[in-house]
Amino acid sequence: MTVTTGDPVLECHDLEKSFGGVPVLKGVSLSLQLGTVTALAGENGAGKSTMMKIASGQYRADSGTVRVQGEELSAGDIRDAHRLGVAIVPQELASIAHMTVYENLFVGREMTTKLGTLDRRGMSRRAAEMLEVFGVDIDPGARMGTLPVGMQQIVEIVKNSSRGAKVLLLDEPSSAISEREVEGLYRVVRQLRDSGVAMVFTTHKMAEMRALADRVVVLRDGGLVLDRDMSEVSDDDIVTAMIGRELEDLFPALHTVPRDAEQVLQVEDLHVVDQPGGCSLQVRRGEILGLAGLVGAGRTELLEGIFGVRATTSGRITVAGREVKRRSPAAAITAGMALVPEDRKHSGAVMGLSVLDNGTLPRLAQFSIAGWLKQRARSQSVGTAMESVRLRSRGLGQEVGTLSGGNQQKVVLARWLTEHVDVLLLDEPTRGVDVGARSEIYRIIADLAQAGMAVVMASSDMTEVLGLSHRALVMREGGVVGELDRSDLERADVQELIFRLSSGLDPRTDRQPEEGDA
C-alpha cells in the first residue's frame, strides 16, 4: 500500500454556517486522516449533516475553509469536491431507482464500444468485479429500486470509491437499514479503510461508533465538544458530550398513575394494511406508553392506523368508552385524539402557512361559522395554546417554515391544545429538535399526561422510551412482542432486553406475530 495512514487529507477550518439567522455551525474545525474512520456524533440538530454538506460542497459555509490534500475547496461547488476526491453518500439515497445497478455505477462515465455505442456487457462485467471486491452478492443487471435500501447504499459507496474518492462522507448510513444489512455495510467500510480511504459517518448510535470508528468527534448545538480516539473515551463520556448533561437531567420526574385510572384508549386487534400482525393496547388517563422497536417494526404504522390516516382492515378503537370510526382522521379528532407525526416537514405542519393558520387547521369547524373564520376567537385560542408551550416566534403571523426545529415541533404539538384532547399520539417527538428544546418538550409531554391525557409515544431513541414512559411495548414486524412496566424499565439490562425482543433474538418471545399480539 502506498498511502500513509495518518496523513491529513481533509481539513475543515473554523466553519460557520447559519440558516435564516439561526447559527447551525459555530466555528468547527475537523481534520480527517487517510485510512481512518471517524464518527461524527451528536444529537439531531447538532449540525452534523450541515457539516457534511459543507465538506462535500453542497452548502457554502458563511466563513471558514475546507482543504483537501492542501488544496482549498471552492465553496458550494459539488463538482470541485468530486474532482478533489470527496464524495458523500446522503441519507436519502441519490440512486436512480428505475435504472440497473451497473447503469447506476457507470452513469456519467459510461463505457463505450469502438462504434461509440454503450458497452453494456463490458459495464455489467466490470460492475460485477467491483461488487465482488467487497464480497457483496448483487446482480449488476437488477433494477436499483428492487434492492433493499442497505444494498443500494453499498452500491452507492462502491460507486463513489470506484471513482477515486479519497474521502467518503456517510450521512447516517444505518438509519434506514435492517440489522442484517448493517453487517454488510460495516464490512464494506472496514475494507475501504484498509485500502486507505478516509471516512466519516454521522450517527448517534453508540454500538455503531464502537464497531466502526477509530476516532469520535461530537458536535453539540453547532460547536465541537469532543474530539478523541475511540479507545480513550467511555460510552458515558460520549453520551454526556452529546446531550451536554447527565442523562437523568434531561427528563422530568415522572408522576405516578393511579391504578384505578380510567382506560381512555383501548385498541383491540387492530390490523394495519401491509403489516403482518394485529395490535392491542390500553392506555390509562395520565399514562405515557412508550413504543420501542427497530426501524420498520411498525410503530409509525400503528399510530397512523389508530388515528385513521393509514388504512386498517379490522379491529376496534375506543376513546373514553366510545368506539371511534376507523380510517377517518376527522372522526379521530372529534373523538379527542391528536397525532404529532414523525416527519414535521412531510406530514406535521404546512410550512408555508402561518403559526395561526397551522393552529387553526385541526379545529377548522370550531373556528368557523358557516365557513367564515372567526378571526378573534382563533387568534385567542391559538395564541393561548402556543403560549402554553412557550413558543418562541415573532408572532402568530410568522410562517412555520422559518421557525427552528424545536419551535416547529411545539407548533405541531400545541395546535391540538385549543380543544380538549384525551389521547395524544406522538411519533418520534424530538426528531430534529436541539437538546435545549428537547428537555422542554419532554416536560410538556409529562405535563399534558399529568393533566389527564393518555399518551402513546413511539420512539427509536431508547433513552427517550426509558426516561419518559410509565410502561413500554416492544414491537416487531407489526406486532407487539413484549411489555415492560416501570420497574422493568429501570433494570440495568433493559436496553439489552429491548434489543433482544425487537430483533427477535430472545427464544422466549420468538413466536409468530399472530400469537404475539394476544
Added chain:
Amino acid sequence: MSATAAVPLPRRRFSRDWIVAQLIRRAMLIVMLLVIAFFSYRSLRFSSLDNLQTILVAAAPFALIALGQTLVILTGGIDLSVGSVIAVAGMTGAAVAKSHPGQVWLTVLAAMAVGLLAGAINGFLVSRIDVPPFIATLGMLTAGSGVAFVIGHGAPINGLPAEFGTIANTKVLGLQIPVLLMIIGIVGFGIAMRRTAYGMRIYAVGGNRTAAEIAGVNARRTLFSVYAVSGLLAGISGVMLASRVSSGPPTLGQGYELDAIAAVVIGGASLMGGRGTVWGTALGLLLIQTLNNGLDLLLVPAYWQDVIKGVLIVAAVAVDVWSVRRRA
C-alpha cells in the same frame, strides 16, 4: 417580479436589505405602474376612461378562468381543459338559445351546468382515481374541443335570437355584466381564500397534503371542489364569450388556458402548490391585458405581443426563484 410573499422583510426599516426586499415583494406592482406610465406617455388614448373599459371587457373572460386556475394551482394541480370547456359551454348556450328562444336563464344555466359537469369529471379523475391533473385535464381539453364541434355538427351555430347577445352586453351599475362578474369574482375569491375555512383547506392541501389530512382535512373533497369550481367558472366565461359575439363558434376560447395559467404564474403562485394569492393573479391578468391593449394602441404587431408575454412569464418566475435562492 411576482408577488413574492416568501421574501421576509428584515426588521430594520429603510436599511438596504429592507429596500431590496420591498422592491422584490412589490415588483409586480412596480412593473404594472411602469407599464401604465409608459403607455400613458406614448399614447393619449391609453389613459382614457373608454380605454379602461376596453381593457376590463377584454380581461373579464380570462379573469373567471384565471380565478379557477388559481384555486387549482394552489392545490398543486393544473387545469388545462378550461379553453375547451369554454367552447363546449358556449356552444351549449348557443344551441339552447336557438332551440328555446326567449329563455335566457335556461341558456345561462345550461352552460354553467355543462362547465360544472366537465370540472366535476376532472375533479373525480384527479381526486378519486388519482390520475395526474396534467393528464386528466389534457384529456378533457382534447375531448372537449371535439365535443364543441359535435354540438355544432362541425360548424358554428349562427342565427341566434337577439336576446342571446344581451347577456354579456347589458350594463348594470354602468358596468357590463362580464366586468361586474370579474370584479365580484376577484373580490369574492380574494376574501374567501383568506377568510374562510375553504380557502385555508386549499392552501393546506397544496402546501402539504399529508399534514392537512392528519389535521382532519378531507383532501380528496378539497381537490374535487377546485376542479369543479374551475369548470363552473369556465362555463360562465364560455356563455359570456358566445353572447358577446352572438354566435357559437366551436373554436371559442381556444388557447385561453395558457393565458390563464400565465396570469397565475406571473401573479406569483407556485406550480408546486400552497403559495400564491388571488390578488396576485388579478394583477398578473391586468398586466397581460394592459400590455396587450397598450401595444395594440402603439400598433405593435400581435406576434410581438406574444414574444413579450413569453418573456414576462419566464422573467416573473426567474426573479422569484432567484430571490428565494439568494437567501439560502
